[in-house]
Structures are given as C-alpha cells and as structure tokens.
Amino acid sequence: MSVMTSLRRRAGWLVLAAALAMTAGPAGLGAKPLNPNAPKKPPPSTEKPKGGPAAPRLARRVVVVSLDGAGAAELQQLWRDDLLDEGGFARFFREGEVASALVPVDPTLAAPNHVSLATGAAPDRTGIVGNHFHPAGAPDFAKASGFDFPIGAETLWEAARRQRKRVAAVAWPGIDGSEPRLRADVGFSSAAGAERDPQLLVLKRSDWQAAAAGAAGAPRLASPSRSPVLGAHVALGGASGVAAAEFDLYAVGRTGDGQENYDSVVVAASIPAGAAGGGKAGGARAARAPSVANLEQSEPLGQGQWAEVIFPDRGGRSACWVKVLALDPGLEEVRLYFTGTYRLQAYPADYAKDLAESNLFWPGPPDDRRLAAAWHGQPGIDLDTWTEQAARFAAFFGGAMRRIATGRDDWDLMLGCIPVIDQAGHSLLLADSHQSGYSAARRDELARARRKVWQAVDHELRLLMAALDLGRTTVVVVSDHGMAPVHTIVDLNALLRERGWLASPAATAARAMPAARAARATPALRAARAAAGGGGGAGDGIAAYVIGDGGTAHLYLAKAAAAPDAAARQRQLLELRDQLLAWRSGDDTPIERVLTRQEAADLGLDHPNSGDLILFANEGYAFDPGPEPSGAATVHPASAYGMHGYLAAHPAMQGVYLAIGKDVKPGSASAAVQATDVAGRVARWLGMGKPAAAAAAGIGGR
Numbered sequence: 001m002s003v004m005t006s007l008r009r010r011a012g013w014l015v016l017a018a019a020l021a022m023t024a025g026p027a028g029l030g031a032k033p034l035n036p037n038a039p040k041k042p043p044p045s046t047e048k049p050k051g052g053p054a055a056p057r058l059a060r061r062v063v064v065v066s067l068d069g070a071g072a073a074e075l076q077q078l079w080r081d082d083l084l085d086e087g088g089f090a091r092f093f094r095e096g097e098v099a100s101a102l103v104p105v106d107p108t109l110a111a112p113n114h115v116s117l118a119t120g121a122a123p124d125r126t127g128i129v130g131n132h133f134h135p136a137g138a139p140d141f142a143k144a145s146g147f148d149f150p151i152g153a154e155t156l157w158e159a160a161r162r163q164r165k166r167v168a169a170v171a172w173p174g175i176d177g178s179e180p181r182l183r184a185d186v187g188f189s190s191a192a193g194a195e196r197d198p199q200l201l202v203l204k205r206s207d208w209q210a211a212a213a214g215a216a217g218a219p220r221l222a223s224p225s226r227s228p229v230l231g232a233h234v235a236l237g238g239a240s241g242v243a244a245a246e247f248d249l250y251a252v253g254r255t256g257d258g259q260e261n262y263d264s265v266v267v268a269a270s271i272p273a274g275a276a277g278g279g280k281a282g283g284a285r286a287a288r289a290p291s292v293a294n295l296e297q298s299e300p301l302g303q304g305q306w307a308e309v310i311f312p313d314r315g316g317r318s319a320c321w322v323k324v325l326a327l328d329p330g331l332e333e334v335r336l337y338f339t340g341t342y343r344l345q346a347y348p349a350d351y352a353k354d355l356a357e358s359n360l361f362w363p364g365p366p367d368d369r370r371l372a373a374a375w376h377g378q379p380g381i382d383l384d385t386w387t388e389q390a391a392r393f394a395a396f397f398g399g400a401m402r403r404i405a406t407g408r409d410d411w412d413l414m415l416g417c418i419p420v421i422d423q424a425g426h427s428l429l430l431a432d433s434h435q436s437g438y439s440a441a442r443r444d445e446l447a448r449a450r451r452k453v454w455q456a457v458d459h460e461l462r463l464l465m466a467a468l469d470l471g472r473t474t475v476v477v478v479s480d481h482g483m484a485p486v487h488t489i490v491d492l493n494a495l496l497r498e499r500g501w502l503a504s505p506a507a508t509a510a511r512a513m514p515a516a517r518a519a520r521a522t523p524a525l526r527a528a529r530a531a532a533g534g535g536g537g538a539g540d541g542i543a544a545y546v547i548g549d550g551g552t553a554h555l556y557l558a559k560a561a562a563a564p565d566a567a568a569r570q571r572q573l574l575e576l577r578d579q580l581l582a583w584r585s586g587d588d589t590p591i592e593r594v595l596t597r598q599e600a601a602d603l604g605l606d607h608p609n610s611g612d613l614i615l616f617a618n619e620g621y622a623f624d625p626g627p628e629p630s631g632a633a634t635v636h637p638a639s640a641y642g643m644h645g646y647l648a649a650h651p652a653m654q655g656v657y658l659a660i661g662k663d664v665k666p667g668s669a670s671a672a673v674q675a676t677d678v679a680g681r682v683a684r685w686l687g688m689g690k691p692a693a694a695a696a697a698g699i700g701g702r
C-alpha cells in the first residue's frame with residue numbers, strides 16, 4: 001500500500017472538533033503542563049552516609065553494554081577526530097582498556113553474536129547459527145528465530161544465577177522473558193511491535209473549529225493566545241483490540257500583531273469519561289468528557305518541536321511523542337507526526353512502576369519507513385526527525401539502565417543493549433557510489449546524522465558511568481558486528497528457481513509420494529514435481545531452499561526430496577556449491593564463499609541447524625530472507641543502505657570492545673578480543689565460574 005493511499009484512509013480519523021464543547025481562553029482546570037525538556041525524576045543520591053558503623057563490603061558488579069552494529073573502525077575514527085565525550089567513550093581510551101577490535105563470530109548477525117558473547121561458545125555449540133534458520137529435524141521450510149531458540153550452552157545470566165548472583169537484563173537479545181531460562185531478576189525484553197502505529201497527520205484549515213466558550217477544556221497557557229483558540233480532534237488507531245488513543249489539538253497564536261495567525265499547537269490526551277479520574281478503562285464512548293482536566297498536555301509546540309504526551313491506558317499509563325513537522329500561520333496545512341505506543345513488559349512490578357514514574361516509556365525505534373517515504377518524494381519524516389527518534393531511543397535504554405544502576409541493589413550483573421547504531425547503519429550508511437541516491441552531499445549529510453546517533457549513545461554512556469561506582473563495578477562495552485554499505489539484494493531462491501533447483505512445499509510433497517501414488521498424481525502435482533526436478537544435467541534432482549540474512553545465507557536441501565544415498569547427496573551439494581560460486585551478476589561476483597556444513601567447521605558453524613551449504617556475500621550485496629522467492633527478479637536494488645552478516649574476517653564487520661572500572665588496567669590499548677572471550681572475562685570480574693559448556697537445563701528458574 002502506498003503512503004498516499006494510507007494517508008487518504010487515515011484522513012477518516014480526523015474527527016472535527018464541532019462535536020466537542022471547548023472554551024476559548026485560559027480556563028483549563030488542573031491541567032498539568034508538561035515540558036518535554038524537563039529533567040526526568042532525579043536519581044536518588046548514591047552518596048554513602050558518613051560516620052556510623054563501617055559500611056559492609058560491597059560485592060563487585062559488572063555492567064555489559066552491547067552497542068548493536070557499532071564498528072571498530074568508526075569508533076577509532078571518532079576518537080581520532082576528537083568527537084567523543086570526555087565522560088563517555090573517551091573515558092575508556094584514557095582510563096580503561098580499548099581493544100583494536102572485537103572479532104565477532106560468524107555469521108556477523110545480532111542473535112548469534114549476542115548468544116556467543118553471553119555463553120563464550122561459538123554457534124556450533126549454541127546452535128544459534130543466524131537471526132533466522134531452519135532448525136534441525138523440523139519440517140522443510142520451517143524457520144526459527146535465533147532470538148528465542150533454545151541455546152545449546154549455558155549463558156552468563158544462567159551461570160550467574162546458579163552462583164547466587166542476581167542479573168538485570170535491559171533488552172539484551174536472547175533474554176526474551178518467555179521462559180525461566182530466558183529471564184533475569186529485573187529488566188525487560190524488547191517491546192514487540194506498536195500497539196498503535198505511528199501516524200503522519202495533515203490538517204487543513206477546515207479541520208480546525210473555533211473552540212466554544214463556556215465549557216472547561218481549553219489549555220491553560222502561560223501566555224494567552226492572541227488569536228482565537230481553535231480545536232481539532234484526532235485518534236491514533238489501535239491494533240488487535242487496543243482502543244484508539246484520542247487527542248485534542250489546540251492551535252494557538254502568541255503574536256499580537258492584530259492579525260489572526262497561529263504559531264503553535266497544544267496537544268492534550270483526550271480521555272473517555274470515567275477513565276480520567278480513576279484511570280479505569282472503558283466508559284461509554286458517547287459520554288467522552290470534553291474536558292482536559294486531569295490530563296497532561298504539552299506546552300505550545302512550534303514547528304520542529306516535540307512533546308511527550310502521557311495518558312491513562314488500561315489501568316496504567318502509555319505515552320507517545322508528537323512533533324509539529326510543519327505549521328503555517330493560516331493553518332492551511334499543519335503536519336503532525338505521532339510516534340506509536342508500545343507495551344513494555346518490565347519486571348518485577350516495582351521496576352515497571354519506577355520506569356513509568358520516571359516517564360521512561362518505550363518510545364519505539366526511529367521510523368525507517370517514513371524516512372524512506374520522504375526520500376521518495378512521498379509524505380514522511382525528515383532526517384532530523386529520524387535522528388531525534390534514534391537519540392530518544394538511546395536515551396530510553398540509557399535511562400532504564402540508570403534506574404537499575406542507581407535505584408536498585410538487587411543486581412550483580414547487568415546486561416544491556418542499545419540498538420540505535422545498528423539502526424543508523426542500516427538506514428544511513430550511504431558511502432558507495434553504487435548505492436541508489438548516492439551523491440557526495442547526501443553521503444556527508446547522512447554521515448553527520450550517523451555521527452549524531454553515535455554521540456547520543458556516547459552521552460548515555462557518560463550518564464551511566466557517572467551513576468556507577470567504578471571502584472567496585474567493571475563496565476564493558478561491546479558490539480555484535482560492524483556495518484558495510486549495501487546496494488543490491490540477491491534473491492537466492494529466485495536463482496534456484498531459474499536453475500530448476502527450487503524446492504517448494506507442493507513440489508516436495510509430490511516428490512515424497514510413493515511411486516504407486518505418484519502414478520495417480522494429479523496434473524498439478526506432476527507439474528510441481530517436474531518443476532522441482534526439471535533442471536536436467538549435472539544438478540538433476542536438486543531441490544533446495546534458502547534462508548538469507550544480510551550477508552549470510554543458509555541453503556537447505558529439502559528432506560522430502562532427498563537424494564537416495566549420502567554419496568549422491570554429497571555430489572548434489574558440491575555441484576550446487578560450484579554453480580553458486582561460478583554465478584555472476586553482470587560482471588560482478590555477489591557471492592564470496594560457499595561452504596558445506598563440514599567445511600564451515602573452521603568458522604564455528606558445523607551445527608545441524610546450519611544449512612547444507614552456507615553462503616557469504618561480498619560487501620555491497622545482501623541476501624533476500626526467503627525461504628520463498630520474494631518476486632520475479634533475482635537481483636534488485638537494496639532498500640537499506642547498511643548491512644552486516646559478511647565474513648567476520650572483514651574489517652568492516654569488526655565490533656568494539658572497551659572496558660573500564662574495577663580490575664581494568666587504565667590507559668591500555670590491546671589487541672583484538674574474540675567475542676567468545678567476553679563471557680569468561682565477565683565471569684572473572686564477577687568472581688564466579690564461567691558459563692558451563694553445556695546448556696544448563698532446568699536452572700535459572702528460581
């Protein structure tokens with residue numbers, strides 16, 4: 001669906017304010033203005049009381065922060081360019097240890113690397129061989145997520161809890177809370193998709209109505225509007241049974257030039273009657289009170305300004321952020337952007353409450369889709385808005401970690417992840433003239449935005465370290481992989497189809513049929529069977545499918561169509577391998593390596609979950625996810641700008657490793673650290689045994 005179409009559809013959600021009684025003038029009752037830039041609830045003092053009995057010896061603590069997608073070369077460049085915060089990244093260079101790189105495990109993807117960081121084991125032991133893969137023993141085409149698949153080795157969080165240490169986990173990939181093994185003592189996992197999607201709203205002059213005098217309900221303004229206050233009403237639709245969130249908008253003009261003109265918008269959550277006071281959900285829709293009493297509302301927002309709007313929601317509170325993208329004095333076209341709302345499942349209850357009271361609501365990731373829309377000339381958000389969202393997302397994770405660092409005693413190990421550098425890499429790494437829309441000016445503009453995202457993370461590190469006692473705490477900052485520019489997607493399933501080697505569910509069913517039944521097969525099944533095996537020649541009989549992930553892909557031979565014996569199967573694989581390696585797209589070589597599972601042992605990928613063949617792309621190319629062809633074209637332009645999943649030996653895939661605090665020698669530069677070394681170091685700093693080699697079935701569920 002095009003953005004234009006969806007916008008037209010959304011226009012139906014604009015409810016004119018005629019249905020509401022609203023006042024002009026400063027008559028708001030008890031409305032609490034919310035300054036979006038106001039400091040959050042100050043952290044409790046960490047100062048220790050003076051005098052009295054000696055303080056008990058405090059146990060050591062370790063904080064592991066993963067900066068998804070942060071590359072070693074980029075960090076070193078920022079350091080050389082003197083762009084790093086003295087109290088943030090730069091502090092590690094001065095007072096801690098900075099390794100030349102962190103060498104990820106293959107494939108250089110988030111799930112395998114976060115699991116290997118946390119276990120000290122390579123994917124051939126953990127079984128997490130991709131963000132997505134076909135799990136051994138499952139039916140053909142089944143696809144598992146590496147973020148919630150059972151891990152084949154003990155994790156740091158399990159080892160810690162086994163040794164009576166307490167664990168905090170802030171959105172650490174792999175700790176999804178779904179079962180005791182995948183849960184910490186305090187924290188949360190990444191919120192799922194938006195409960196209410198982000199919206200871009202365009203209001204015309206006719207959408208605004210004069211606010212009626214006499215009723216309570218207009219915003220209380222520090223300086224009154226000099227033009228008559230106008231109102232409008234909008235709703236943010238909810239998904240799967242979640243009620244829409246409704247907002248009252250007020251157009252305000254603060255200049256006294258005698259003209260009727262407007263320079264700002266006040267956004268107030270609009271609460272159904274009966275819900276505002278006790279925070280209870282429900283209440284007849286028709287009885288919605290036209291009152292902003294008891295509601296939090298924004299200060300007047302001029303063009304380019306954001307506000308966080310918090311509203312009662314199903315017994316708790318939710319929040320979204322609103323930005324005035326465009327506003328003209330005559331209100332001919334006011335464009336407002338509302339972020340989505342999300343459900344965060346933080347635990348235990350007192351931590352969830354603390355986050356909410358600190359106004360730390362999951363703000364959602366930066367809106368890639370609307371940034372791309374704007375780049376294609378459609379309604380969307382600009383680069384500044386995207387960057388501000390990324391910085392806010394970083395601040396959310398930083399804030400959530402600091403609430404644990406300063407507000408709680410019930411943790412020894414904290415595992416936290418900040419994903420925005422990865423997001424900035426995927427969306428903004430325009431650095432290769434083969435990429436669509438490339439120009440030197442755009443390259444530099446996007447590089448500046450990515451630098452702002454790095455600096456937002458830098459700022460959060462500064463605040464986190466300032467909140468920690470580095471005399472008893474070790475902080476280690478790592479990443480899972482770096483990032484490289486991408487310009488072309490290769491759909492390997494479409495390539496298999498071209499060669500007649502693509503397995504499809506219908507075709508594998510036909511092949512699996514006993515001969516007697518096959519004789520009676522319908523024409524459709526016979527056709528499917530012919531399609532599956534129809535290549536002829538050396539590759540005859542091959543039926544395979546691919547699960548791709550950035551620069552890595554796993555190719556699986558369909559089991560239902562398996563060759564009669566191991567030798568024949570091996571011949572098929574080697575034939576496929578050679579054909580794929582020989583494949584060219586024009587003059588280019590998109591595929592760097594193709595390995596059988598056994599050959600991938602050197603990369604730590606010889607595991608039954610791995611493909612029968614494992615492929616790595618050359619930088620510039622990435623593989624379609626599969627396991628079905630996505631469309632007709634085997635090769636098509638990439639929609640992302642940055643990608644990873646290439647061989648870990650590539651310099652661009654190297655991650656970061658920085659450590660500071662207790663037991664870290666100050667001012668030390670060191671050689672590259674392996675991702676699989678990190679868990680052992682963390683265990684040593686914590687004074688506990690490292691994670692066991694095998695999965696710890698049944699532990700961690702205390």
Ligand SMILES: [Zn+2]
Binds near residue numbers: 069
């Ligand atoms: Zn990524």
